[in-house]
Amino acid sequence: MTATAFDSGVLSFAPRLRAFIRRRVRDDALADDLTQEALLKVYRSRATLRDDTRLEAWLYQIARGVVIDDYRRRRPQQELPAALAIERPDEAAALRARVAQSVKRFLAELPEAYREPVRLAEIEGVPLARIALRLDLSLTAVKSRVRRGRAMLKKKLQDCCRFEFDALGQVIGCERRQRRCDCD
Numbered sequence: 001m002t003a004t005a006f007d008s009g010v011l012s013f014a015p016r017l018r019a020f021i022r023r024r025v026r027d028d029a030l031a032d033d034l035t036q037e038a039l040l041k042v043y044r045s046r047a048t049l050r051d052d053t054r055l056e057a058w059l060y061q062i063a064r065g066v067v068i069d070d071y072r073r074r075r076p077q078q079e080l081p082a083a084l085a086i087e088r089p090d091e092a093a094a095l096r097a098r099v100a101q102s103v104k105r106f107l108a109e110l111p112e113a114y115r116e117p118v119r120l121a122e123i124e125g126v127p128l129a130r131i132a133l134r135l136d137l138s139l140t141a142v143k144s145r146v147r148r149g150r151a152m153l154k155k156k157l158q159d160c161c162r163f164e165f166d167a168l169g170q171v172i173g174c175e176r177r178q179r180r181c182d183c184d
Helices: 003-022 028-044 052-074 089-109 112-123 128-135 139-160
Strands: 161-165 171-176
Touching: 003 028, 003 052, 028 052, 052 161, 089 112, 089 139, 089 171, 112 128, 112 139, 128 139, 139 161
Parallel strands: none
Antiparallel strands: 161 171
């Protein structure tokens, strides 16, 4: 990613980053300070961004760390608020189960040409070559349908919620964007 593209991406995202921080702290002035601190960390550590397509997740990860550091600095004896505390494994598993439920619901809404190949590949874990044999399609057609179906699912999920991911790409939080969402 070029420096100009990085700068414009970060600057266009800064208001959402500030809103994210503001929802987690007690006042506007503190949110402004922490947003500035997060942006400084972003620019100082820009070389650590490994995947340009994950800029948003990387920015949220840095902002979350800045807020956690602030809570630790100010109140070392108090627990972090529930919204920032690292989820217990059962909470994370429950969140992933709700996301999986939404994926299944959205999968049912896909056109048939994409629904079955994606279901077989993602839900049942069937290799693409076997899907091609089972559905009497070419391997190229199956690859294309699975890729397009995944893209459709991803769009439906992103329209439904804004997700937060850990460094391993696991869902650790989500914020509802639509009423009909089961993720939140």
